[in-house]
Each structure stands twice: as C-alpha cells, then as structure tokens.
Amino acid sequence: DAGVIQSPRHEVTEMGQEVTLRCKPISGHDYLFWYRQTMMRGLELLIYFNNNVPIDDSGMPEDRFSAKMPNASFSTLKIQPSEPRDSAVYFCASRGTGMETEAFFGQGTRLTVV
Amino acid sequence: AQRVTQPEKLLSVFKGAPVELKCNYSYSGSPELFWYVQYSRQRLQLLLRHISRESIKGFTADLNKGETSFHLKKPFAQEEDSAMYYCALTGGSYIPTFGRGTSLIVHP
Numbered sequence: 001d002a003g004v005i006q007s008p009r010h011e012v013t014e015m016g017q018e019v020t021l022r023c024k025p026i027s028g029h030d031y032l033f034w035y036r037q038t039m040m041r042g043l044e045l046l047i048y049f050n051n052n053v054p055i056d057d058s059g060m061p062e063d064r065f066s067a068k069m070p071n072a073s074f075s076t077l078k079i080q081p082s083e084p085r086d087s088a089v090y091f092c093a094s095r096g097t098g099m100e101t102e103a104f105f106g107q108g109t110r111l112t113v114v
Numbered sequence: 115a116q117r118v119t120q121p122e123k124l125l126s127v128f129k130g131a132p133v134e135l136k137c138n139y140s141y142s143g144s145p146e147l148f149w150y151v152q153y154s155r156q157r158l159q160l161l162l163r164h165i166s167r168e169s170i171k172g173f174t175a176d177l178n179k180g181e182t183s184f185h186l187k188k189p190f191a192q193e194e195d196s197a198m199y200y201c202a203l204t205g206g207s208y209i210p211t212f213g214r215g216t217s218l219i220v221h222p
Contacts, residue, residue, distance in 0.1 A: 004157075031208055042214035043158075043200065056209075091158065095208065101165075102148055103202075103210045105158040 006092050006106035013113055018080040021109045023092030024073055033103060034067055034077050035091040043091070049075065082113045116141040116205045120213035127191050128221050135186040135216045137175075137201030145203045147184040148210070149175055152198040161186075161199070171195070191220045 005024040013019050025032045034046040047057040049069045057067070064083070069075040079086055089110050093103040117140040127133055139145060147164040162170045164177040164184060175186045184201060201213040 033210070043212040045209070045211075048209060093210075095210075097208060101146055101204060102160045102163060107157045
C-alpha cells in the first residue's frame with residue numbers, strides 16, 4: 001500500500017474561493033481523520049469518520065468547513081468560502097482496528113489563502 | 115475526556131547532550147500512548163509506542179501510570195534528531211489525541 005495519499009500538496013487560493021482537499025486512506029482502514037496544523041494551535045482534529053460515516057465534527061471551526069466520505073477509499077474536506085485565517089497544513093490520517101493501533105498520516109496539504 | 119500535555123514548545127540542546135521531551139496525559143482508562151515525529155515539512159510518522167517497549171533511533175519512552183507521564187528520552191542527541199515531536203494518546207474510542215508538540219533543535 002502506498003500509504004495515505006493527499007492531494008494537492010500545495011494550494012494557493014484567493015479569499016472567497018472554494019477549496020477542496022482530497023484524501024485516499026490506507027485500504028482496509030475503517031477510521032479516517034482530518035487534522036489541521038498551525039503554529040498557534042498545533043494539531044487539531046477537525047472531523048473523523050468510521051466506516052465512511054461522520055462520527056464527530058465538533059472540531060470543524062465553522063459552517064464554511066464540510067467533509068464527506070462517499071466510499072471507503074476517498075474523502076474530501078471543503079472550505080467555502082475560504083479566508084486567510086484558514087491558511088494551514090491539513091492532514092488526513094487513517095487507522096484500522098487490528099494490531100496496528102497507530103494512525104498513519106498523509107503528506108498533508110499546505111493551504112495558503114491570500 | 116482524554117488530554118495530552120506537552121509543556122515545552124521548544125527544546126534546544128547541543129549535539130551529544132541528553133534529551134527529554136515531556137508528555138503528561140489525562141485519561142481514566144488504560145491508554146495507548148505514542149510518540150510521533152515530524153521532520154521538516156514532512157508527514158507525521160510513528161516513532162514509538164508504549165506497548166512495544168522498544169528503542170527507535172536511540173529514543174525510549176516509559177509509561178509511568180503513577181505520574182501519568184510518557185516522557186521521550188535519548189541519552190545523546192544528534193543533529194538529525196531536530197524535528198517536531200508529538201505525544202499522542204488513544205483511548206477506547208480509537209481516536210488519537212495529540213499534544214501541542216515540542217520542537218527539538220539540536221545544535222552542532
């Protein structure tokens with residue numbers, strides 16, 4: 001398995017534009033997490049899915065943020081409209097419920113909103 | 115609720131010096147604890163987990179349930195150890211909770 005794959009790696013967009021971040025988890029993992037990383041706040045859990053179902057989105061900062069997981073191999077995090085304060089690195093991670101109990105992270109998407 | 119505290123945002127040492135990155139946790143049950151490392155602009159990757167009781171790249175961490183701590187230690191720091199280190203806890207919910215992270219800088 002190639003690991004957790006995120007795209008794009010970098011995104012620069014203008015304030016007010018819609019941004020969509022994509023994630024492909026490791027095959028067989030039934031948990032998927034979206035995190036946001038900033039200097040000020042560190043790693044924040046935004047939302048997580050179990051078996052494609054959103055379980056807890058209490059970390060999503062505002063209604064401008066939404067996430068979907070239409071199937072076991074794909075998830076999106078959308079920001080509409082984007083604002084400069086959304087600039088951060090967004091990580092997707094997945095984990096299973098077997099012997100490997102750690103979360104595996106993607107490379108992240110570095111978002112810059114200007 | 116589960117919580118992880120890393121009290122130091124930055125730790126700066128010289129090459130060859132001992133290193134200890136502190137991690138304290140709060141969890142009512144039996145936690146699974148991990149240390150992740152993030153090298154510059156790369157993904158977070160697992161460094162070690164408490165159940166393995168292993169040493170990776172010279173790092174060790176011991177779970178102290180009495181003090182609710184899981185400090186990361188290395189007797190002799192190397193320049194290539196410079197990175198961001200995150201302590202994480204997974205409870206019964208399978209959801210990893212991360213500390214704020216400690217940036218380790220090892221000077222030559």
